Amino acid sequence: MGRGHKSIETRHHQERDAFFDRLRHLDRRSFMRLAGLSAGIAAAKGLIVPQSFQLVSVAHGAEQRSGFSFAYISDSHLYEQKVNDRFIRSLLRAVDDVNRLSPQPDFVLYGGDLAQLGQKGELDLGAQILKSLKAPVRMMVGEHDWFLDMGARWRELFGEPQYSFDHKGVHFVTLMSVNEKDFWTARGMTPMERMQTVAGLDNGVQSRFEVGPEGRAWLKQDLSRVDKKTPVIVFSHSPLYKYYRPWNFWTEDADEVQAILAPFEKVTVIHGHTHQLLTQRIGNISFHGMLSTAWPWPYAPEGLPALTVQMNRADPFSAFDGCGDGRVDVNGNGLADKLYNLWDRNPVTVRAAYLASNGKSDRPAATTLPSY
């Protein structure tokens, strides 16, 4: 027998292993599609007893115990309908996406920048649309919601922007991380001028985002009663690390905030603002960006975290391309797989194992159309 020969048994077991290995890498939606398909084929063949390759177990394998999922929608940048209805249609699409998830997520994170210019009409419209979500909503504030009236209307609608809660053994913290040092008083700006300055990404006049000393004190206090082994998930609109300063893809006091989070064994930060697939790991802290429903942003010319596998550049001829929503699957061990549901494209999942292995395993699908 030649060296290359494999017995029929060996081939069978290798194929079987490869099959189950691939299955573990499926996202939930593809899994359900495939499960339905294989069950259908089995039924059509008149087989009643489940065959060995039919999908009967959950895709995520045995090592992951009772986890849970939450969905996210972020950065919708709504204008009032009479000004522009494109972004409204996008948000409605995301709401439909999330409402179609089965089973429903435990809750939905709204990632900030609900409004474009922080106006009452914009925030009210957004609040009304989010009411049609079936799952409970956790709100986070973005700079576009804040700098017209310094959060007055947003707080009336959604309460205080900084809060924490516990859910199924995980401690969640939502930060107000888009504070800026006063750049407007000295310049004699009106509230709308201030808002429009902050709204411009390439506007160098504004200050850099920060959690600020009060926010950090609050965070320290909040985490003081949390066991260091408890998984912590932080929601922040700004990235909580330093990516690209000129566009405020940046948190000025990121180092201080990270120092507060560092003692915890498992920390995941889910942030908005950057409108792109973005992956970073600093020490024990994993960072994931969120997609925008309104428009994607190009990758910054420098500072891109090494672990980030870029999403393909957007096709401007499709109003939805590069946009989307997504889901976070918190595994039984408290680490999170982050799913980017890119509209009209295959979804991309960035697994906890990819980050934990520092990019050695579970690498997401490669970029075929990188940024210019």
Next chain:
Amino acid sequence: MTLRTSALVAAAAASALLAGARALAADPPAHPPPTSASGDVMVGLCDGRTSLELKGVKDASQVTPEQARAVADLLMEDWKKKNPEARWDPPPAGAKVAQASQASQASQASQPARPGAKPPTSSSGAAEVKKEQGANAQSGHTYGSFSERDQAIWRASTEQFVKEGHRVFHDAKAMGGTVAISCDMCHPDASNTHPETYPKYQVQLGRVALLRDMINWCIQNPVRGKPLADDDPRLRAMEAYIYAQRKGAPLEYGKH
């Protein structure tokens, strides 16, 4: 210096259109002319030393283009008398001559200085040119006799064009948008506009496109405006801005 006098300064020195000088009014020149005891309009030349009183004229807006022309000629005569050594080439007929402004000096300060370059001065540079006459260097026409100050003027003119493009790029109304979307919302610092890849076959359009075709495509689609004519100053200015942001990127026309 009032807005009107500064406009006249520009008209005088440039022999240019008053309309062209309007934009300069935002950056007042550094040399205000002396004030007139009788309240007449004073016009200063950009050398900061030569000036002329318009006897009996209180309102600069009443000066006709012909009168402004005459004032410019008088000031120029005066300047030539003070600078007999200057090699003065008259501008070609119909040419517009660029103007130095405060902004040029400020923008120059932020750029790395050329080794051995002298800082810009208010002088015409005539003395320097004269010194160079004896040097062992080939002579030329315009490009044989320019000074640091000339370069500052050219740089300022270019920057002004780019700055105007920056304004239109960031202003939905200025580009004729109807849904409050401006270019910078998707293209901060004109990123991902990749002007260096045009012309190229734009698959979605089914034809070869230039950068301006894509600017107009964006104006028609996400911005929901009307396409700009090829010679529209806003389109030209936006092209200037976009190219300026990609300085140093290698030209790779046709790249996908």
